[in-house]
Amino acid sequence: MIGIDFGTSNTAVATASGEVLRIDHGDALFRTVLFYPEDSPETLAGSEAIERYQDDNAGRFIQSMKTWLPSQSFTRTQLRERTLSLEELIAVFLRKVGEAVKQQGHTTEAVVLGRPARFSTDPKVDAFAEARLLKAAQLAGFGAVRFLIEPIAAALAYEASLKRDEVVLVADFGAGTSDLTVMRLGPRHRAQPDRSGDVIASGGVYVGGDRFDAAIMKQKLFPHFGAGSTYLPALGAKRMTMPTYVSSRLLSWNEMSLIREKKTRELIDLMLRSSDRKPAIEALHDLVMYNLGFRLYRAIEAAKVRLSTSTKTTLDFEEERISIHETITRAEFETASAHLIDELEACTDEVLSRVPAGLRVDSVFLTGGSSHVPAVRRLFARKFGEERLRTADAFTSVVEGLGRAAPMNFAAS
Ligand SMILES: Nc1ncnc2c1ncn2[C@@H]1O[C@H](COP(=O)(O)OP(=O)(O)OP(=O)(O)O)[C@@H](O)[C@H]1O
Ligand SMILES: [Mg+2]
Incomplete structure (x- = not known):
C-alpha cells in the first residue's frame, strides 16, 4: 500500500507508515513533467526530462498535466506518430513513477491517490476530472485505487503529531x-x-x-x-500599440507556444520591421521561436x-x-x-x-x-x-498523509 501525491509541479510517494520514498535519483520530489526528444524514441520523466530538455530544446516538453484534467477541450495531443489522450499521457507519467516505486521495493497494487478538494465547482466536471485521473492510473497498471482529497491528507500528516x-x-x-x-x-x-x-x-x-x-x-x-x-501596420497607416493578447500569452507557459501560430507570427514579422522598440520585439521573437519560455x-x-x-x-x-x-x-x-x-x-x-x-x-x-x-x-x-x-515540510505533508491513510482506506473496503 502506498500513497501518491500527483501534483501540478511535483509528485511524491509515501508508504503506509508515512515514510516518503526517494523516487527520483535520491530525491523525494519527482517533477511532474515529460519530455519526448525529437531525435530518439525514448520518453523521459522527472529530473531526467528536465535535464535533457535543458541540453536539447528540440522535442516536446510537457508540464502541468494535472491542470488539464477538468478541461473538456483538452482531449488529445499529437506526440511523434501517435495521438495520445490526456489519460494516456498522464498514464505514461504515472507508469514512470510506478517503475521508480518498484525499484524501491514497493508495489502499486494498492494506491491512495490524492486529488484537489475541487477540480471544479461544477460537480459534473469534477467527477469527469476524477474519472480521467482514475483511468490514467488504471492505464499505468496500478491495482486498486482510492482517492483522498489533498487537504485531508495534509491534515492526517499534521494529526500524527497532535497530543x-x-x-x-x-x-x-x-x-x-x-x-x-x-x-x-x-x-x-x-x-x-x-x-x-x-x-x-x-x-x-x-x-x-x-x-x-x-x-x-x-x-x-x-x-x-x-x-x-x-x-506600423501598413505603409502610411497610423502607428498601433502591440495588441495586449500577445503579451497575455506570455503569462502562461502553456499558451506561449500559441504565439508561433501563423497570425501572430506575421504580426511579429511586421513589428520586427517597424517597431519603436526593435530589441524588445527581437527578444519576443527569440523567446517564442526558440522555445525559451520554459527556461525563462x-x-x-x-x-x-x-x-x-x-x-x-x-x-x-x-x-x-x-x-x-x-x-x-x-x-x-x-x-x-x-x-x-x-x-x-x-x-x-x-x-x-x-x-x-x-x-x-x-x-x-x-x-x-x-x-x-x-x-x-x-x-x-x-x-x-x-x-x-x-x-512542517511543505512539500511532503500531503503525500505523508496519503500514505498514512492507506491502511484505513483499504481495510474499509
Ligand atoms: N521557497 C519558496 N517560496 C515560494 N514559492 C515556492 C517556494 N518553494 C516552492 N515554491 C512554489 O511552490 C510550488 C510547488 O509546490 P507544491 O509541490 O506544493 O505544488 P504541487 O503539489 O505540485 O501543486 P498542486 O498541489 O497545486 O497540484 C511551485 O509553484 C513553486 O514555485
Ligand atoms: Mg500539492
Missing part, C-alpha cells in the same frame, strides 16, 4: 491550486476509518505558484518583450523562491537576443501579487463563514510550496495570530 484534539484549518498552497479545509483532528479522531464526518468546511481556489510566477512576468518582464511598444519561467520561479528569504534579488536571463538583468524587490513582488492574496483571503473567509458560530479554530496548518511566500503566511498571521500557525 490533544483540535479544530484545525489546513491550508495547502501548491503550484496550481490552494485548498483549505477546517477539520477536527487529534487522538480521539485518528482511528476512525472514514474521516469525512470530521470535515467542518472546505474550499479551494485557483491561486498557486504558477500565478505568482505570472505576476512577476507581467509586472517586471513584459517591457522586455515589447508590451506597450508601437509598430524557471528563472522567474527561482527569483520568486529567493524572494521568500531575501528582500531583493536579481533575475538574470541571457539567451539569444534576450538580455534581462532585472532587480526585483520583495515589495515589488508583493504589489504585483496583491490580487492573489486578496483571492486567497476571499476564499478563506468563505470557508470560515461555513464554520458554525462558537467553534474556534485552534490552529492553522500551512503547507505546500507556496506557503513559503511571505505574504501568504502574513495573511494567516493577521487573521489568526502568529501563535496559532503551524508548519
Whole structure:
C-alpha cells in the first residue's frame, strides 16, 4: 500500500507508515513533467526530462498535466506518430513513477491517490476530472485505487503529531491550486476509518505558484518583450500599440507556444520591421521561436523562491537576443501579487463563514510550496495570530498523509 501525491509541479510517494520514498535519483520530489526528444524514441520523466530538455530544446516538453484534467477541450495531443489522450499521457507519467516505486521495493497494487478538494465547482466536471485521473492510473497498471482529497491528507500528516484534539484549518498552497479545509483532528479522531464526518468546511481556489510566477512576468518582464511598444501596420497607416493578447500569452507557459501560430507570427514579422522598440520585439521573437519560455519561467520561479528569504534579488536571463538583468524587490513582488492574496483571503473567509458560530479554530496548518511566500503566511498571521500557525515540510505533508491513510482506506473496503 502506498500513497501518491500527483501534483501540478511535483509528485511524491509515501508508504503506509508515512515514510516518503526517494523516487527520483535520491530525491523525494519527482517533477511532474515529460519530455519526448525529437531525435530518439525514448520518453523521459522527472529530473531526467528536465535535464535533457535543458541540453536539447528540440522535442516536446510537457508540464502541468494535472491542470488539464477538468478541461473538456483538452482531449488529445499529437506526440511523434501517435495521438495520445490526456489519460494516456498522464498514464505514461504515472507508469514512470510506478517503475521508480518498484525499484524501491514497493508495489502499486494498492494506491491512495490524492486529488484537489475541487477540480471544479461544477460537480459534473469534477467527477469527469476524477474519472480521467482514475483511468490514467488504471492505464499505468496500478491495482486498486482510492482517492483522498489533498487537504485531508495534509491534515492526517499534521494529526500524527497532535497530543490533544483540535479544530484545525489546513491550508495547502501548491503550484496550481490552494485548498483549505477546517477539520477536527487529534487522538480521539485518528482511528476512525472514514474521516469525512470530521470535515467542518472546505474550499479551494485557483491561486498557486504558477500565478505568482505570472505576476512577476507581467509586472517586471513584459517591457522586455515589447508590451506597450508601437509598430506600423501598413505603409502610411497610423502607428498601433502591440495588441495586449500577445503579451497575455506570455503569462502562461502553456499558451506561449500559441504565439508561433501563423497570425501572430506575421504580426511579429511586421513589428520586427517597424517597431519603436526593435530589441524588445527581437527578444519576443527569440523567446517564442526558440522555445525559451520554459527556461525563462524557471528563472522567474527561482527569483520568486529567493524572494521568500531575501528582500531583493536579481533575475538574470541571457539567451539569444534576450538580455534581462532585472532587480526585483520583495515589495515589488508583493504589489504585483496583491490580487492573489486578496483571492486567497476571499476564499478563506468563505470557508470560515461555513464554520458554525462558537467553534474556534485552534490552529492553522500551512503547507505546500507556496506557503513559503511571505505574504501568504502574513495573511494567516493577521487573521489568526502568529501563535496559532503551524508548519512542517511543505512539500511532503500531503503525500505523508496519503500514505498514512492507506491502511484505513483499504481495510474499509
Ligand atoms: N521557497 C519558496 N517560496 C515560494 N514559492 C515556492 C517556494 N518553494 C516552492 N515554491 C512554489 O511552490 C510550488 C510547488 O509546490 P507544491 O509541490 O506544493 O505544488 P504541487 O503539489 O505540485 O501543486 P498542486 O498541489 O497545486 O497540484 C511551485 O509553484 C513553486 O514555485
Ligand atoms: Mg500539492
